[in-house]
Amino acid sequence: MTVSVVLYTADLRVHDHPPLRAALEGAQEVVPLFVRDPAVDRAGFAAPNRLAFLADCLADLDRGLADRGGRLVVREGDTVSEVRTLVRQTGADEVHMAAGVTAFAREREARLRKALEDDGCRLYVHDGVVTVVPPGDVLPHGSDHFAVFTPYYRRWTAEPLRTPLSAPASLRVPSDVRSERIRRRSAVADVSPGLAVGGESEGRRLLGSWLARHLDTYQERHDDLAGDVTSRLSPHLHFGAVSATEAVHRAGRRGGEGAEAFVRQLCWRDFHHQVLAARPEAAGADYRPRQDRWRRGADAEADLAAWREGRTGYPVVDAAMRQLAHEGWMHNRGRLITASFLVKTLYIDWREGARHFLSLLVDGDVANNQLNWQWVAGTGTDTRPQRVLNPVRQAKRYDPDGSYVRRWVPELADLDGPAVHEPWRLTGLDRASVDYPDPLVELPEALERFRQARSAA
Template identity: 70%
Template sequence: MTVSVVLFTADLRLHDQPALRAALDGSSAVVPLFVRDRAVQAAGFAAPNRLAFLADCLRDLDAGLRERGGRLVVRHGDVVQEVCSVVTEAAADEVHMAADVSAYAHGREDRLRSALRAQGCRLHVHDTVTTVIAPGIVTPASSDHFAIFTPYFRRWSEQRLRDVLPAPRRVRVPDGVGSLPVPTRPDLSGVSPGLPTGGETQARERLAAWLREDVAAYADRHDDLPGDATSRLSPHLHFGTLSPVELVHRARRAGGPGAEAFVRQLAWRDFHRQVLAARPEAAAGDYRTRHDRWRTEAEAHDDIAAWKEGRTGYPVVDAAMRQLRHEGWMHNRGRLLTASFLAKTLYVDWRVGARHFLDLLVDGDLANNQLNWQWVAGTGTDTRPHRVLNPIAQAKRYDPDGTYVRRWVPELAGLDGPAVHQPWKLRGAERALYDAYPDPVVDLAEGLARFRRARGRD
């Protein structure tokens, strides 16, 4: 009997699973393996919201495998050691896994390949499992990656996609391979109360409903804060309970401006991955430095705390930050304006904000999070690095009636219409009715002047 191991990482699904399909095609039995990586916890990336969503995903994956005669093997510890142990227990000949882009993922792959070679076992790493187009496939003539999205998207759109693979009908797992219990949500604390449910079953149901009911309006409404018209599929993309290749195929079949706009967002995701793959240091440092002298965390301590708590005095910023804390998710327009407020209006290092987002976001993805923060801070790939998003203008445009603000900032629920966006303009007794809500931590004109001085643009 030939045996292969499939190491699941950020690809927790059975549909369109190239690593699993290759293992099944080449072996008579397969060990589906997930390792709870000790290094992830040591690095501070094991945030409660993602651990809870991960637990859902693993239980759903295990259930899907059991329906097909198999099961999920769960281990905890060093990934390389645990994979090698399973290879020995199962007498496996091959290990299959998805490619990834971070420096840690590259190091893990190298260590695993070397260790398996010493055991006489081969490692197969599969592209286009977590991306639509693999990093490095689309490059400009003069560089190893695209630094500007528009020409990247043009070339990306010309690529032929691989076909979508069906879920397996049968998975045979050899006897004698031990497993820890599959984790569950109740084992965790510190989870956002409104966190969505994870798992491929939920992902596919949401995708089907969204393509059926909402994708047609996506181009017009994806920035609509109260309308909540985004797909909310980002957590499922992060954990791989949905295939990005399948999403592009299905969106293109749906057709229309909404589907095209959605596909463009998937291309942005690939764009950030090809940047990080080529420049792994961008996970912690400026992609393009502006020689900023950010306010230190000690200097900006009170402002940072107000921003994290949703108490800045700017209602749309506070609404978005409170949504993040409650749901472990934030509307994309909210992410842009809260990031701009911290990095440019408060002039605080983007890494402070990126770290807070990773602490709470269920879709906290290293490439998207770090490079989107840099895009907003002006140290990334943005071709207009000094733009500043005005939270009042943003609120009036994307939450014109104040519905989103009133949903998340109940202290202001009594204010009708757009007046909710500027409560500091109230006077006397009327302002006293809303004194539970703070005054702005900074005047916008003063914040803009400080930023322009810091960038040498005054």
């Protein structure tokens, strides 16, 4: 029988899966393969929260394949070596996989293509699996990528969308192909206690429920910190348990301002992927250098530690950082506020913040995490690189009655209304009764420090 291999990476689903569909059309038997590569650990991407969520996704993918007569084959080792071994064992003449954009993914693809060519096996790399529009499909005149979001968005929305694919009715996996056991979430240590459940089944349930309940109000409520009506689909999109293309189609069918706002956020995701595909060095280097002389030394380290631990003295910042620690996820508005506070109020290198986020975020995606941090730092694609988000104003606007802060900063739970955002204004016994630190820095002082630093650079 003819055999094809489907190499799963960041596309852990059976619905709307072009590599799986192509493999089934070209062979009588298919081996769905996931390789647990130690190189991912060495590169620093194997954070506990993502490993736990990955375990959920792999177990659910295995169940989804089993429902169709198949199973997931899991191996551990160098991806190229494991795929090559499997090809030789099964006599497979095709390998299908989704395209990636990181330097790590592209180097892996190049090595795999060369190894398979030497064995007479063809590698098919499918675009539009991880993103809606493949990086490089829409380009400005005279450049290899869009550096500004708005013109990219106009072109992106004009692109024809491929039709989402249904899950296969059945598939056949060679019976003699061995597989290692899928690691359970319970085997992963140091997982955030409030980490969400992963897997395609949960992702599809969440997508359907959220579209029905919250899409129509998304435009006016997506920044509401306490309301928490964002989709929370980012972890499922990161692991490919939910198809971004299908999400765009389903939102578009409902229509309205909420759908437009939601699809715009998915376009931001594609935007960052196309930037990183063209500029892979932006994962660690300034996209637009500002010659910043970031604060160093003991004082900066102490401020960084306070930020990580959620004890900066600015309640909305601390609430968001504590949500991150507890859930491995943070509201998008919280991400903007905490990032701006670190890089512009404390004037600490964005890479420190990006590294901490990647250590905890279940949706810790190199393209979106690093380039969003650069956007906030003013070293990325933001057209207003000097903007500074005032955490108090942000708190009063997006958490007006203080519910979000009181949820995550229990020391302040007894403070009423918006007063919770400025506990340092309390006096006497009222202030002494609140076990909460004073602000690390006064905001006017911090703003002047940042402006002077940038003007000197």
